[in-house]
Amino acid sequence: MSVFILSTMTGAVYMSSDSGTSYKKAPNFILKQLNNKSYQLNDHMGKGPIIVNFWATWCAPCLSEMSEFKPLYDDYNEKGLEMLSISVDPMSKKSKIKRLVKRYKFPYKILLDPAKNVYNKFQVKNVPQIFVMDESGHIIYEHVGYNKKSVQEVTDIIKNLLPMKSNEDKNSEN
Numbered sequence: 061m062s063v064f065i066l067s068t069m070t071g072a073v074y075m076s077s078d079s080g081t082s083y084k085k086a087p088n089f090i091l092k093q094l095n096n097k098s099y100q101l102n103d104h105m106g107k108g109p110i111i112v113n114f115w116a117t118w119c120a121p122c123l124s125e126m127s128e129f130k131p132l133y134d135d136y137n138e139k140g141l142e143m144l145s146i147s148v149d150p151m152s153k154k155s156k157i158k159r160l161v162k163r164y165k166f167p168y169k170i171l172l173d174p175a176k177n178v179y180n181k182f183q184v185k186n187v188p189q190i191f192v193m194d195e196s197g198h199i200i201y202e203h204v205g206y207n208k209k210s211v212q213e214v215t216d217i218i219k220n221l222l223p224m225k226s227n228e229d230k231n232s233e234n
Contacts, residue, residue, distance in 0.1 A: 083198040086112070086191065087181040091146065094157060094170040099144070105197045108140020109221045111214065113190040114179055117149050117156050121206035122188040126166055128211045132218060133167055139222040140195070143168040148187060150174045192217055 088102045104110065111129070115122035126145055133143050145168045147157050154172070161170055173179055182191060185204050192201040192214055201217055203210040 083200060086110075086193050086197045086199050087178075089178045089181060091171040091173055091178060094154075094161065094172065099169060099171055101144075101197070104142055106195055108142060108195050109218060110193045110195075110197075111141070111143045111190065111218070112146060112182070112193070113143070114146050114148055114173075114182070114184050114187050116147060116187050117153055117160055119187050123160065123164060125188045125190070125206040125211065126168070127164055128208070129214070130165075130167065132215050136218055136222050137167070141218055141222055144171055145169070146171045146173050146178060148173050148176055148179050148184075190214065194221065 086101065088100065090098055090100045093099050101110075113122075113125065113129075115126060129143060133141065137143075145166060147153075147170060149157060149172075151172070151174045157170065157172070160166075171178075182189075188206050189204045190202065190210070191199050194200050201214065203213070
C-alpha cells in the first residue's frame with residue numbers, strides 16, 4: 061500500500077510506502093562547506109536520513125526554520141540524522157553567513173552554493189525549501205516556505221525513521 065500526501069495549503073509533498081514504490085533519488089553533488097572542506101552527498105548515503113534546506117541570509121523565514129530544527133537535530137544527530145543547510149548567497153556574503161551561523165548557533169553542516177548549481181539540480185522553487193531523504197537517498201518529503209506545520213511534519217518523519225534514544229540509553233552513555 062502506498063501513501064502520497066500533497067498539501068496545497070502548506071506546499072508540502074510527503075510520500076511513504078510499504079510496498080517498495082520507488083521515489084526520486086536525490087542528485088549527487090559536491091559543495092564547499094563554510095569551513096572550506098568539500099562535502100559530497102553520495103559519501104553520506106546509507107548512514108541515516110538527511111535533511112537538506114536551501115536558505116539565504118536575507119531570508120528571515122529561512123533563519124526561523126533553521127532555528128526550529130535545532131532540537132530535532134540535537135535529539136537525532138547521534139542516531140544518524142544529518143542536516144545540510146545550503147546557502148544560495150553569493151560568495152561576497154560569506155562573512156555574513158559565518159556571523160549568522162555563529163549568532164544562531166546552527167550546528168548543521170553549512171554548504172555554499174553561490175552559483176545555484178545544486179539549487180537547480182534539486183529544482184528549488186524558492187527559499188526556504190526543505191527536502192528529506194531516507195538513508196538510501198530517496199526524497200520522501202519536500203516543502204517550499206516556512207511554517208510550524210512543515211517543521212512538525214519533518215519532525216514526525218524523522219521520529220518514524222529514527223526512534224529517539226530513551227532517557228535510560230542517554231544516561232548509560234554518560
